[in-house]
Amino acid sequence: MKYLTIITARSGSKRLPDKNILKLADRPLIEWTYIVAKDLKIDHTVVVSTNCSTSRKLALEFGFICDELRPDNLSQDHTSSEEVINYEISKAIRNKVEFDSILLLQPTSPLRTSGHILQAIKIFESGNCDAVQSYTLCESPLEKIFQINQHQLVKNIYESIGNCFPKGTYHHTNGAIYLIKKDVFLQAQTFIPKKSKAYLMDRKDSIDIDEQLDFEIAEFLMRKNRLQVS
Numbered sequence: 076m077k078y079l080t081i082i083t084a085r086s087g088s089k090r091l092p093d094k095n096i097l098k099l100a101d102r103p104l105i106e107w108t109y110i111v112a113k114d115l116k117i118d119h120t121v122v123v124s125t126n127c128s129t130s131r132k133l134a135l136e137f138g139f140i141c142d143e144l145r146p147d148n149l150s151q152d153h154t155s156s157e158e159v160i161n162y163e164i165s166k167a168i169r170n171k172v173e174f175d176s177i178l179l180l181q182p183t184s185p186l187r188t189s190g191h192i193l194q195a196i197k198i199f200e201s202g203n204c205d206a207v208q209s210y211t212l213c214e215s216p217l218e219k220i221f222q223i224n225q226h227q228l229v230k231n232i233y234e235s236i237g238n239c240f241p242k243g244t245y246h247h248t249n250g251a252i253y254l255i256k257k258d259v260f261l262q263a264q265t266f267i268p269k270k271s272k273a274y275l276m277d278r279k280d281s282i283d284i285d286e287q288l289d290f291e292i293a294e295f296l297m298r299k300n301r302l303q304v305s
Contacts, residue, residue: 076200078119079174079257081163082108082139084182085150086127090286095182096129099290100297105130107185109137114189117196120172124163126150130182142166157264164257176256179266183284184251185293186300187276195252195274205259205270209252211281213245246273249281 084095084105091097095105112121123134123141126149134141149159160177167174176199178192191209199207218233252274253266260266282293 076118076176077174078117078176078178079164079167079172080112080115080119080121080178080180081160082112082121082123082125082134082180082182083156083159084123084125084127084130085145085154085159086125086130087150087152088285089152091284091290093127094284094290095125095127097290099185099294100301103129103133104185104284104290105182106133108180108182108187109133109139111187111189111192112139112180113137115192117193119178120167120174122163122167124159156266160260161264164261174257176254177260179253179255181250181283184249184282185284186280186282186296187251188280191274191276191280192252195254198272198274199254203270204272205268206255206266207252207272207274208248208254208267209250209276209281210246210273211249211276211278213247214278216242217245218242246275249276250283251276251281 086093086095088094096103099107121139123130123139124145125131125134125141126145126147128144131141131144145159149162156179160179164177195207195209220232222230222232255266255268259268279296282289282296284290284293
């Protein structure tokens with residue numbers, strides 16, 4: 076398969092400003108994803124979609140395609156990943172880039188490795204699916220999730236929905252890896268179409284940086300990994 080690997084890196088995070096270029100374990104956060112993409116031994120073209128000049132400069136240093144900054148209308152809080160991917164697919168087609176599948180990598184998953192991606196690709200290329208997403212185990216079962224209103228009154232979500240979900244373990248997407256066939260994405264306009272398979276990742280590798288605490292946990296884990304290797 077030929078892949079269009081898209082790294083999305085919008086600046087403008089409210090909870091952790093400029094998070095994509097904050098130093099994490101001595102490198103800008105986004106650089107960890109650039110390193111992984113550069114390491115991948117697959118047939119792919121890497122493009123970076125960003126409205127940040129620093130992320131673009133680093134992308135060009137890695138030899139990736141980032142011919143222009145993402146336009147403002149696709150860099151808003153409400154802009155969906157699907158809108159951005161459609162934009163990048165259109166540009167790639169205009170530029171005659173050959174690809175039949177898409178690999179989406181978000182810079183907020185710095186503990187995802189090239190090994191993780193290759194394992195997900197193995198599932199994807201084994202057939203019988205149109206897409207693969209990375210998942211990790213939910214920290215709490217549904218029956219332990221509660222809604223608390225402004226008066227501190229508690230409502231059990233599991234009971235309120237009529238126990239329509241079976242008890243057991245549940246998983247959620249961790250944002251680290253999305254793989255999908257190009258034609259399926261263009262038709263379904265989602266990264267999780269009906270014929271999807273899961274690639275499971277450990278919780279420690281599934282940190283998705285959204286706020287300061289996530290950043291500090293990632294910093295701790297990455298430095299711990301370095302010490303173990305050395």
